[in-house]
Amino acid sequence: MKKRVTNKYKVKQPSQRAVRRGGHMSNIETSSQKTTTPTILDFFAGSGLVTEGMRGLFETVWALDNSSKKATVYIANHGQEHFKLDSIEKIRGSEIPEADAAWASFPCQDLSLAGRMDGLEGVRSGLVWEWLRIIDEMNRRPKLLIAENVLGLVSAEGGEYYRAIHKALQIRGYKSGAVVLDAVKWLPQSRPRVFIVSVPKEFDCSRFSMPFPGWPHPASVVRVGAGLADWIWWKMPQPGQKIRRLSDLIDKTAPCDCESKTKQNLAMVPSNHQKQLLQELANGFKVAAGYKRTRNGRQVLELRFDQVAGCLRTPDGGSSRQVLVLKKEGRLVTRLLSVRETARLMGAPESYSIPGTYNDGYKAMGDAVAVPVVRHLAKSLLLPLMRALNEKN
Numbered sequence: 001m002k003k004r005v006t007n008k009y010k011v012k013q014p015s016q017r018a019v020r021r022g023g024h025m026s027n028i029e030t031s032s033q034k035t036t037t038p039t040i041l042d043f044f045a046g047s048g049l050v051t052e053g054m055r056g057l058f059e060t061v062w063a064l065d066n067s068s069k070k071a072t073v074y075i076a077n078h079g080q081e082h083f084k085l086d087s088i089e090k091i092r093g094s095e096i097p098e099a100d101a102a103w104a105s106f107p108c109q110d111l112s113l114a115g116r117m118d119g120l121e122g123v124r125s126g127l128v129w130e131w132l133r134i135i136d137e138m139n140r141r142p143k144l145l146i147a148e149n150v151l152g153l154v155s156a157e158g159g160e161y162y163r164a165i166h167k168a169l170q171i172r173g174y175k176s177g178a179v180v181l182d183a184v185k186w187l188p189q190s191r192p193r194v195f196i197v198s199v200p201k202e203f204d205c206s207r208f209s210m211p212f213p214g215w216p217h218p219a220s221v222v223r224v225g226a227g228l229a230d231w232i233w234w235k236m237p238q239p240g241q242k243i244r245r246l247s248d249l250i251d252k253t254a255p256c257d258c259e260s261k262t263k264q265n266l267a268m269v270p271s272n273h274q275k276q277l278l279q280e281l282a283n284g285f286k287v288a289a290g291y292k293r294t295r296n297g298r299q300v301l302e303l304r305f306d307q308v309a310g311c312l313r314t315p316d317g318g319s320s321r322q323v324l325v326l327k328k329e330g331r332l333v334t335r336l337l338s339v340r341e342t343a344r345l346m347g348a349p350e351s352y353s354i355p356g357t358y359n360d361g362y363k364a365m366g367d368a369v370a371v372p373v374v375r376h377l378a379k380s381l382l383l384p385l386m387r388a389l390n391e392k393n
């Protein structure tokens with residue numbers, strides 16, 4: 001994959017206009033002082049699960065993605081009025097509506113351990129600089145910024161990528177903190193993600209923060225945040241919801257593999273997992289999820305027996321779709337996760353429409369942000385912060 005040449009590692013400076021403004025948050029105002037529901041811009045909106053999680057809390061007034069397939073999913077669920085199908089590189093800040101907040105779930109491929117790790121120089125993850133350019137170009141910058149990505153953002157290269165973004169936000173007048181929220185606290189899917197939340201430097205956020213790390217700050221975040229200027233340890237309540245089990249989400253209408261395909265899949269299960277499967281069968285086994293991986297030059301199907309699915313990924317490679325082993329009518333069968341199951345694993349409502357092929361649907365969900373995670377963050381931190389930010393002015 002070609003590298004993004006324009007941004008190298010250096011933090012982009014604010015535009016001349018922003019520099020003239022002093023790059024300070026005195027210029028950060030919003031349109032929503034008139035409205036009760038704060039407004040938000042959904043950059044890299046994909047299939048719309050961020051907007052879904054924000055429903056009733058923040059109103060999405062503009063959303064952007066350059067994938068026509070994802071756009072179909074977004075529009076089917078949220079309408080097309082505020083959706084823009086284009087590349088972020090073509091967007092000018094002066095063209096988009098003012099809003100209280102801006103969210104960017106920027107592409108993760110260059111930060112993901114499974115990817116090539118070109119980092120923030122990569123052509124995909126480097127698009128975060130385009131987001132910041134647009135913020136610079138806006139007549140009034142949003143008061144609240146949220147950037148979301150995989151754990152590599154804080155853990156890779158000794159935290160270098162996080163620090164680069166932190167510095168870019170500082171230059172623009174924001175102070176920030178990162179929290180890690182794993183979807184497994186709400187859903188039967190292991191999906192840890194980093195959320196950087198930024199507010200104007202002059203805003204007193206002592207009500208919303210702690211002097212030390214808490215539960216959303218794993219060691220990687222503590223390492224990167226400790227001692228950093230303009231860093232905030234955000235305070236959030238733990239989720240109290242009952243977690244559903246993988247077996248609660250099974251799509252009973254999904255067709256299973258034929259006998260020979262099932263046999264072939266089960267033969268790929270490594271011997272230690274086969275042993276565990278036999279033990280589970282004696283204890284009312286219902287379902288296990290797993291990925292096919294290459295180990296020592298051989299393809300194996302590794303299962304997990306904790307009633308949780310592995311992290312959904314985009315099905316670009318044949319081995320990246322998750323396989324289920326189920327007990328059905330007294331025997332074991334296998335099949336790929338259905339699209340409806342991927343939607344359930346992301347916490348999308350049953351009514352969420354996912355048009356397109358199997359791969360389109362799987363990709364739309366595999367790339368998204370889990371709905372209850374967005375909702376918890378929005379309810380317990382972003383909305384209270386936004387109200388306080390708007391009260392201040």
Ligand SMILES: C[S@@+](CC[C@H](N)C(=O)[O-])C[C@H]1O[C@@H](n2cnc3c(N)ncnc32)[C@H](O)[C@@H]1O
Nearest residue numbers: 044045046047048049066067087088105368369
């Ligand atoms: C991590 S996904 C975001 C998913 C989304 N927040 C959701 O919940 O469905 C990153 C998104 O960035 C989009 N994207 C990649 N390159 C882009 C570009 N140049 N301009 C706009 N969007 C782009 C992809 O199509 C993808 O939907």
